[in-house]
Amino acid sequence: MSVQFADARFHFSTFSCVFSSLLLSGLLVSGVAVAKEVSRKNKPAMADIIKASAAADWRALIPENTLYLELEKGRVVMELAPDFAPKHAINIRALVREGYYDGLAIVRSQDNYVAQWADPEDENPAKKREVKTARKNLDAEFSIKYAKELPFTRLPDIDGYAPQVGHANGFAAGRDPKTGMAWLAHCYGAIGVARGNESNSGDGTSLYVVTGNAPRHLDRNITVVGRVMQGMELLSSLPRGTGALGFYEKPEQMTAIKSIRIAADVPEAERSKLEVLRTDTATFKAVVEAQRNRGGDWYKVAAGYIELCNVPLPVRAQK
Amino acid sequence: MSVQFADARFHFSTFSCVFSSLLLSGLLVSGVAVAKEVSRKNKPAMADIIKASAAADWRALIPENTLYLELEKGRVVMELAPDFAPKHAINIRALVREGYYDGLAIVRSQDNYVAQWADPEDENPAKKREVKTARKNLDAEFSIKYAKELPFTRLPDIDGYAPQVGHANGFAAGRDPKTGMAWLAHCYGAIGVARGNESNSGDGTSLYVVTGNAPRHLDRNITVVGRVMQGMELLSSLPRGTGALGFYEKPEQMTAIKSIRIAADVPEAERSKLEVLRTDTATFKAVVEAQRNRGGDWYKVAAGYIELCNVPLPVRAQK
Numbered sequence: 242m243s244v245q246f247a248d249a250r251f252h253f254s255t256f257s258c259v260f261s262s263l264l265l266s267g268l269l270v271s272g273v274a275v276a277k278e279v280s281r282k283n284k285p286a287m288a289d290i291i292k293a294s295a296a297a298d299w300r301a302l303i304p305e306n307t308l309y310l311e312l313e314k315g316r317v318v319m320e321l322a323p324d325f326a327p328k329h330a331i332n333i334r335a336l337v338r339e340g341y342y343d344g345l346a347i348v349r350s351q352d353n354y355v356a357q358w359a360d361p362e363d364e365n366p367a368k369k370r371e372v373k374t375a376r377k378n379l380d381a382e383f384s385i386k387y388a389k390e391l392p393f394t395r396l397p398d399i400d401g402y403a404p405q406v407g408h409a410n411g412f413a414a415g416r417d418p419k420t421g422m423a424w425l426a427h428c429y430g431a432i433g434v435a436r437g438n439e440s441n442s443g444d445g446t447s448l449y450v451v452t453g454n455a456p457r458h459l460d461r462n463i464t465v466v467g468r469v470m471q472g473m474e475l476l477s478s479l480p481r482g483t484g485a486l487g488f489y490e491k492p493e494q495m496t497a498i499k500s501i502r503i504a505a506d507v508p509e510a511e512r513s514k515l516e517v518l519r520t521d522t523a524t525f526k527a528v529v530e531a532q533r534n535r536g537g538d539w540y541k542v543a544a545g546y547i548e549l550c551n552v553p554l555p556v557r558a559q560k
Numbered sequence: 561m562s563v564q565f566a567d568a569r570f571h572f573s574t575f576s577c578v579f580s581s582l583l584l585s586g587l588l589v590s591g592v593a594v595a596k597e598v599s600r601k602n603k604p605a606m607a608d609i610i611k612a613s614a615a616a617d618w619r620a621l622i623p624e625n626t627l628y629l630e631l632e633k634g635r636v637v638m639e640l641a642p643d644f645a646p647k648h649a650i651n652i653r654a655l656v657r658e659g660y661y662d663g664l665a666i667v668r669s670q671d672n673y674v675a676q677w678a679d680p681e682d683e684n685p686a687k688k689r690e691v692k693t694a695r696k697n698l699d700a701e702f703s704i705k706y707a708k709e710l711p712f713t714r715l716p717d718i719d720g721y722a723p724q725v726g727h728a729n730g731f732a733a734g735r736d737p738k739t740g741m742a743w744l745a746h747c748y749g750a751i752g753v754a755r756g757n758e759s760n761s762g763d764g765t766s767l768y769v770v771t772g773n774a775p776r777h778l779d780r781n782i783t784v785v786g787r788v789m790q791g792m793e794l795l796s797s798l799p800r801g802t803g804a805l806g807f808y809e810k811p812e813q814m815t816a817i818k819s820i821r822i823a824a825d826v827p828e829a830e831r832s833k834l835e836v837l838r839t840d841t842a843t844f845k846a847v848v849e850a851q852r853n854r855g856g857d858w859y860k861v862a863a864g865y866i867e868l869c870n871v872p873l874p875v876r877a878q879k
Contacts, residue, residue, distance in 0.1 A: 352797075353749075353792070399720050402863055453772075453773075455870075457867065457870070460861075462859055462861055477672070477796075478669075478671075478800055540777075540781055541780070542779075542781055544777040547720075548721070548867075551774075
């Protein structure tokens with residue numbers, strides 16, 4: 242046996258006899274399967290679709306919306322989503338520019354859930370860091386009135402947590418046509434504003450990133466402000482905290498935050514030059530379909546479905 | 561602001577005025593919401609339900625099905641599911657008992673996907689470890705003919721990857737009434753048998769554990785043999801491999817496997833005495849409902865839904 246893969250995620254080739262015979266022997270339970278089989282023949286792979294994409298299918302990260310979380314082990318690049326949380330984006334920029342986060346720490350890493358940073362001295366009035374220019378209270382932005390001009394590429398797949406799901410400017414979102422509201426979804430890599438029991442108690446001084454199976458029950462219960470675009474592994478592979486809810490019990494277990502900076506404030510030469518696939522393009526739709534019904538030799542059964550948080554949102558070095 | 565939580569997962573209290581007024585002001589979009597509001601009043605919390613559970617609601621892990629993966633940092637406890645993969649369970653026990661895994665390594669950690677172990681010398685015929693007593697080829701057990709005597713607690717919530725989902729003996733599973741087949745789902749912590757392109761190329765010499773958002777598209781494409789019951793954080797927090805698909809590029813980056821043992825072969829005093837909540841009990845249904853529609857002060861909107869892989873499967877020290 243040669244090295245076995247749990248998945249050949251990027252390996253697609255032409256429709257194989259193995260796959261075909263399996264389908265015919267046991268899995269042809271409806272006419273839908275026949276249609277799927279036909280449509281999967283010569284199906285382009287995600288990697289091929291991305292390779293063949295046009296420059297216009299991509300957009301650079303917006304420097305004023307891009308944050309660099311600098312850790313000893315490297316940089317986490319995040320993008321804010323002011324379309325969904327405009328007041329929080331403003332406040333987080335203010336916190337960054339007053340240096341609020343610099344020297345704080347990642348205080349929590351709960352397995353299959355979140356990594357979170359905050360002021361470790363938050364409950365010590367004598368040592369607690371003061372907020373200088375940013376607002377100390379902000380109304381919740383759990384969901385927003387959906388703006389017509391915001392592009393929303395709806396995913397046709399059903400979802401249990403929202404009447405409609407899809408993508409807006411590269412962010413996974415839910416939408417309710419009855420209320421006209423939309424909200425960012427708690428997918429892996431989503432960045433949320435930690436809060437206490439009151440809806441308006443999250444000010445951005447403590448943020449968390451989803452590091453586990455999408456905790457979508459948090460949707461519309463907390464303000465999601467953006468997502469991690471690069472360096473996710475620096476947060477997801479942190480040792481888990483042994484205290485309640487994954488909080489670290491000793492300061493020396495915490496990971497120090499060297500700084501958080503806004504890309505627009507960083508010299509050009511030091512910026513991470515990334516671009517993200519536009520989610521309002523045919524290329525993106527093709528990527529989603531390539532993952533919804535995977536072709537190639539490895540897959541024996543196509544899912545025929547893709548869950549919102551399994552949709553890839555490709556990010557790459559700017560070309 | 562005191563320390564903020566991204567979630568008070570185990571914090572439930574009586575129905576609050578904050579929640580009530582929010583529901584009335586903007587979220588009462590249908591009669592369903594009213595029913596939910598009423599049903600959430602005085603709703604017991606998951607922690608309370610577990611506290612009040614009877615001894616008969618729990619079962620001890622079955623020693624012959626329980627594996628201890630011993631790493632330098634600690635023990636990962638796993639339980640096999642022979643109801644779903646009987647031949648693979650037999651083969652993995654044979655591999656364990658011939659010492660096949662002892663001294664091998666975790667060769668792969670791909671972010672938001674899997675950690676996988678194997679023989680690092682697998683592609684070197686001179687150094688490759690020989691399989692002695694176990695079978696070298698096994699027919700796939702991607703799904704099984706559903707046995708009537710297997711208890712299946714169906715989840716009423718919709719699922720995009722399977723016609724029906726639910727739990728059988730503590731394992732998350734999908735089911736298709738049209739074909740009479742059932743299969744284990746790729747939830748966080750699921751253990752799968754890595755394979756090459758051929759369906760029967762997975763023999764259990766290389767296993768992987770899901771460490772990211774549930775890759776349910778793998779369901780029915782690979783044999784799932786069980787799940788991690790304790791020590792998941794030892795696998796999920798491993799540094800990610802920098803090679804393709806998260807494989808480590810140098811032997812010194814890999815985590816050594818001291819041994820894998822079957823609990824039945826381990827002296828009583830060295831065993832991890834754990835018990836798991838039975839999934840065919842009223843207590844389990846109450847746990848699921850407590851998570852589907854969370855009560856308490858923190859949550860402002862109840863999801864009204866729970867995705868299969870977000871269903872908690874409580875494991876605790878044996879009482």
